[in-house]
Amino acid sequence: MTTATDAPAAATATGYAPGRTLPLRVEALRQLKRRRTLVMGLILAALPFVLIVAFAIGGSPDGAENGRITLMDTATASAANFVATCLFVSAGFLLVIPVALFCGDTVASEAGWSSLRYLLAAPVPRARLLWSKLAVALGFSAAAMLLLPLAALAAGTVAYGWGPLKLPTGGALPAGESLLRIGIAVAFVFVSQLVTAGLAFWLSTRTDAPLGAVGGAVGLTIIGNVLDAVTALGDWRSFLPAHWQFSWIDALQPQLEWTGMAKGAAVSVTYALILFALAFRGFARKDIVS
Structure with a gap:
């Protein structure tokens, strides 16, 4: 069967503009109405x-027993x-799941439903289709990263009150500065999860099984944590994204330290x-109608 194209004849139709097909708001609404979006938000x-x-139930955590105070x-x-x-x-782990879900399900589910061929028959250029889906998937992933700390801030204020950030190493950060530091930490967590997003998105363009794309990305992330x-791997571990995933804790030190977060982000x-480049390259050559 021949490979589907972007129907070049349609590009000459009156009023047709490839760059205006599949607006982001349309894709965002499609994803927002999905049940998995609601379920993940509730979790x-x-x-x-x-x-x-x-x-x-268990009482406030206390590190006095072992003499070592931790963040918990x-x-x-x-x-x-x-x-x-x-x-x-x-x-x-938990924040890995929404990133893998939003980025791994977005293309594979369309392929599973056989709706990709109809989107391209509209016609929607393949690059435009992927950019729209990737932008929306990353947007929802970022929203998931923000939802958790915002919900925690609201619930924590009611339960424990507003106050400075007590540091496990001693001392405290003023409440206003602590919000800035936590914002930096959340931003780094999102950047550190981009590799999971890339894995899930690439796998999503290679299969029509959403569970395979999502599960594959989560599984490979877990393997990275194990490695x-x-x-014994020594310095080779510095090439693993998992090696830097908790570098955001450097933002919660008396003196803000950027080295670990900069290396992890890079x-x-x-x-x-x-991975994103591989996804676009492979999707451009993929036989959508097969």
Whole structure:
């Protein structure tokens, strides 16, 4: 069967403009109405309340037993501390899932429903189609990254009050400055997840099984975490995105440290750009109607 094209004859039709096909708002509304978007939003918004209940039942964490204070031990000190704790418990895995879901499901689901061929018959240029889907997927991923800390900030303010960020290393950051530091941490978490987004998006263009794309991205991310735990790899671990995933904690130190976050961002963005390029290259040659 021949490869579907972007129907060049349609480009001469009156009023046709390839760059204006499939506006972002149309794709955003399509994704917003998906049930998985609502479910994921509810899970992220519910996590802070689950932790509050857990602390209420088990009591406030206390690191005095082993003499070592951690971020978890200061969770109930203030709303800012609670937000930092929510990031700490979710950045390693939970926040990987919405990124993999939004980026891995977006193209594969259309292929599974056989609607890609109809989108291109409209015609929507392939590059335009992918850019729209990628932009919306990253937008929803960023929204997921913001939803969790915002929900935690609101719930933490009610439960533990507004106050400075108590540092595990000693001292505290003023409430206003702590919000800025937490904002930097959230931004780094999003950038560090771009490699997961790239993996999921590339896999999404290679299969018509959304679960395969999402599960593959999550699985490879887990493998990266496992490899980072293998200390025998030595300096090779610095090439793994997982090696830098908790570098955002440097933003919650008395003196803001950028080195780890800069290296982690560089590694993640490099892998992501390569994977996005592979996705566009492969999709441009893919037989959509097969």
